[in-house]
Amino acid sequence: IEKGERKRGARAAESAGGGGGERGAMPVARPEPQEPRVIAHLDLDCFYVQVEQRRNPALRGQPTAVVQYNDWKGGGLIAVSYEARKFGVKRSMRGDEAKNVCPGINLVQVPVSRDKADLNVYRNAGSEVVAILSTKGKCERASIDEVYLDLTDAAKEMLLESPPESSEFTFEEATKSNILDLPSDVGDREENVKAWLCRADANYQDKLLACGAVLVAQLRVKVLEETQFTCSAGIAHNKMLAKLVSGMHKPAQQTVVPSSSVQDFLASLPVKKMKQLGGKLGSSLQDDLGVKTVGDLLGFTEEKLQEYYGVNTGTWLWKTARGFSGEEVEDRLLPKSHGCGKTFPGPKALKNHSSVKSWLDKLCEELSERIQSDLSCNKRVAQTLTLHARASKENECNSMKKFPSKSCPLRYGTGKIQEDAMKLFESGLHDFWGSRSARWSITSLSVTASKIFDIPSGTNSILKYIKGPSSNASTAILDSSSTPELTPFVVHEEQCEPSSIKEECDNSISATQCRLIEGKGAPKKLSKVQGTGSILKFLSQSQPAQHEKRNFDGLICSHQGPGEFFRSKRG
Ligand code: TTP
Ligand code: CA
Ligand code: CA
Secondary structure, eight states: OOHHHHHHHHHHHHHTTOTTTTOTTOOOOOOOOSSOOOEEEEEETTHHHHHHHHHOGGGTTSOEEEEEOOSSTTOEEEEEOHHHHTTTOOTTSBHHHHHHHOTTOEEEEOOEETTEEOOHHHHHHHHHHHHHHTTSSEEEEEETTEEEEEOHHHHHHHHHHOOGGGSSSOOGGGGGOEETTSOSSSTTHHHHHHHHHTOTTOOHHHHHHHHHHHHHHHHHHHHHHHHOOOEEEEEESSHHHHHHHHTTSOSSOEEEOOHHHHHHHHHTOBGGGSGGGSSHHHHHHHHHHOOOBGGGGGGSOHHHHHHHHOHHHHHHHHHHHTTOOOOOOOOBSSOSOEEEEEEOOGGGOBOSHHHHHHHHHHHHHHHHHHHHHHHHHHOEEEEEEEEEEEEEETTBTTOOOOOOOEEEEOOSSHHHHHHHHHHHHHHHHHHHHTTOOOOEEEEEEEEEEEEEEEOOTTOSOSHHHHHOOSOOTTTOOEEOTTOTTOOOOOBOOSOSSOOOBOOBSOOOOOHHHHHHHTTSSOOOOOOOOTTOOOHHHHHHHHSOOOOOEEEETTEEEEOOSHHHHHHHHHO
């Protein structure tokens, strides 16, 4: 290695956040599985809208958006139905703007509790879907509306017992799959897909994938029958590829990635589209190595990439360029952490201790409720409390210094959590601004409970777990800014910018959900449509009819719920 290269390499790793080694959130390659896997990623379509449409069926098939309450310009949109998207309505719009482009739009307010958005109804709806999907294989709840499934065993079983090629009837929804290898715009598409799924001469991997496609199609129909929700899915040999394609064809569709299509698919995929390359590492690849697409990485040897980004991340990049990923689906139906947050944009920024305290108290109250219900429903205990905030200094709007995240052992009890959260805030503020009594303003606050573990079964006293450490925030504050798994999620409310409530891996099981799991108060199921293997058919038969002439981008179509919309979209 030449001296100059060494320097450049070190710089690349540093600017990517890797520092001297593989610290922090730099991705690391996992060992490849010995045998091919079948992995699916499922994501619910315009999720909050679908939940609201189930609550109020009159909204089905109508242009609809969910907004956060706000007195400014009609609130911020957080979810937009596909009917509304046809008019050009986008998540980044305010309610008033959406009405301008789509005068017939229905705006539904997100539920509010303690002066902030209450996402329980959506979390619980997501849990219903997880409960169905987890019956077919190892299941990882990845976000409020996303799941990974490892269908390897189920696919192997199907291949042995009833492979698609042997049955005279292929599950209809499966024949609507998008297969990356096949052209999507030919007339007899479904016949082609059917032929692909049933190829007797396919290799073992493709045969497994075909079984995976049938299984996912069946699951999607089951989800629709039992919850009334449509979702889209990606089916591939690993998590990375499944996730990359699950949103490629939406709504209510699935996409399959045969190994033979991987190289072409990645060749033109911008690096920033990859989850782990969205941040500094992706920027470093572009700026330091001139790598724009994942395919561009093929121009570098593994050694070269290791030189730049360290051994582990270098290998990860090399494998990623080839579509390899050993990351396993975790066996986890419950969230990794619970978080509650709120943003205070512009004039709403908090500028004194008493307003911070009053908001922190509300956030901690909700957090406390959620960890208590996790404890009683799931016998799980959270160990760490973390406070995240965003702040700006007066007259220093562009100040680069971040408010440091702070953590301490979590003590159960609303009062204790409130007390500790306030101490974490004081400690963060001290680091942020020293002891100077200057003006500051807080633009977002969130509290997170993490490091959640199951209480061992057979334990007769859960008290010893929840009493937890004797230390509290005053003796055990940790700077958690370098703890990547403590991703804050913030409920952005009433903001001037595009509004969003983003929730990652955060989906608590509430008391309502306990009831759902026990089968009480579960929503009424749609009656099954016999002999139907197709979501389109299902939708068109079972939605409440709302015959109404509407003008869709100049396309006059008679409306019968989403089924009609999907058909018209497909021409
Ligand atoms: P997404 O899955 O990103 O979007 P979506 O389900 O609304 O639409 P799509 O069909 O394209 O998947 O988010 C899931 C839900 O999370 C969404 O319905 C509302 C919420 N959300 C926010 O509140 N703010 C945000 O910025 C995002 C991205 C999502
Ligand atoms: Ca979604
Ligand atoms: Ca999603």
